[in-house]
Amino acid sequence: MNFDVVDLIRTKRDGGKLSDAEIDWVIDAYTRGAVGDEQMAALAMAILLRGMDRAEIARWTNAMIASGERMDFGALRRPTADKHSTGGVGDKITLPLAPLVAVFEVAVPQLSGRGLGHTGGTLDKLESIPGWRAALSNEEMFRQLDEVGAVICAAGSGLAPADKKLYALRDTTGTVEAIPLIASSIMSKKIAEGTSALVLDVKVGSGAFMKSLDQASELARTMVDLGTDAGVKTVALLTNMDTPLGLTAGNALEVRESVEVLAGGGPADVVELTCTLAREMLAAVGKTDVDVEAALADGRAMDVWRRMIAAQDGDPDAPLPVAKHQHTVTAERSGHLERLDAYAVGVSAWRLGAGRARKEDPVQAVAGIELHAKPGDEVRAGQPLMTLHTDTEERFERALEALEGAVGYAEAAPEVPGIVLGRID
Incomplete structure (x- = not known):
C-alpha cells in the first residue's frame, strides 16, 4: 500500500x-529512497514536537528491524546477555564487563560503535591495542562467542539499515533529542542483534x-x-554522569584503566558500576x-579478556x-573538589584528539x-x-579553554552522590 508522506507529516x-x-x-520507503531526506526530516521534527504513544514507538522500532x-x-551452548550505554565521558565499562560476565558461562555479544562528539566510542578505545580488529564476520563472531564467551566488535551493516540512515539525518536536523526516535534507534539494533537479555x-x-x-527516566521506561x-x-x-567515570577519558588511557580493573584494582566507581x-x-x-567481585580479584575475568x-x-x-x-592542570586554591564537569572534560579530551566531529575523522589513540x-x-x-x-x-x-569553569571548590567536603540513581524494569 502506498501513502502520501505529506499526509503523514500533517497527521503527526x-x-x-x-x-x-x-x-x-x-520506514520502508525512506530506506529505499522513495521518501526524501527533507520529508523524513519534517516527520522527525513533528515526532520531536508531538511525540508518539507506546504502540507507535513499538511499530516504528519493528519497521526499522524489518x-x-x-x-x-x-x-549457542550458553544464554546471551548484552549491555548498552547511552554514552558518557570516561565510560569504559564495556571493556571489563564483557569478560567478567562471560566468566559465568553467559555469552556476551557486544556490538559496539565509535565515538562522536564528546562521548568516546568502545571500538576506538580497543583499536589502541596493537593488532586488534573491530570488523568480524558473523561466522567469526559466533565462533568467538562459543569458544571465548565474549566479543566486542562492530555491528554489521545489515542490522537495521533504516536506523543508520535516519540517525545521520537526525544529527543534522536538530531532531536527535526526540525520545521516541532515540529509543527506537537503540532498541531496533539491540533487538535485531538477537540477545535474550539486555541491561x-x-x-x-x-x-x-x-x-x-x-x-x-522517560527514555529508560520507553526502551524497557x-x-x-x-x-x-x-x-x-x-547512572550519574555529572562527573567523568573513573580517572581517564581517552582511548589508550581508558584501556589501561580497564586492565587495572580486570587485575583487581582500578577506580572504585568503575569497579562498582x-x-x-x-x-x-x-x-x-x-x-x-x-x-x-571474586571473578575480578582472582584473575578469571582477566583470563577471558x-x-x-x-x-x-x-x-x-x-x-x-x-x-x-603532556600538560598538567593544577588546583587554583586549597579546599575540597566540589564539582568536575563531565561535559567540559569530554570536550577537552575531544579537542586533544580523542574524539571526532564527523564520522570519517581520525582519532588519536x-x-x-x-x-x-x-x-x-x-x-x-x-x-x-589532571x-x-x-x-x-x-x-x-x-x-584548556574547554576546561574553564569546569572545576568547583568548597571549604567543607561535599556530599558526593552515588553512581546508580535508579532502576527501571
Missing part, C-alpha cells in the same frame, strides 16, 4: 497517531545525552517497554548466586601507545585526560588536578 504535526501500515510504509537482517544466537545503562547529567533525571514487548528481558539503570551491571546481566538470564583480545588479533601483552606531549582528583577529594593550591595528553601540542590551547 497536528498531534494525530500514525497507523501501523503508515509506519511500515514510511529493514535488515536479524541475528539468532539460539545455537541498559542510561546516563544522567552534564556529560550525558539526558541532562535531567526525568528525561532519562520496547524490549519487553519484543520478548527481550530488559532492565535499565539510571562494572559489578552492578554484571549482576543485572547475570540475573536477567537466571544466574543470581554469583560473586562477580586476554583470550577475547587475542581472538581478534590483538596483543594483550603489547604496551599501549603513549602521547608525545593516545589523546585524552588523566584525572588526579575527583569531587569529594581534598586538594592543595598548585596540586595536579594531565592532558596529545600527540599534537597546538591542541592544548583549545582543550
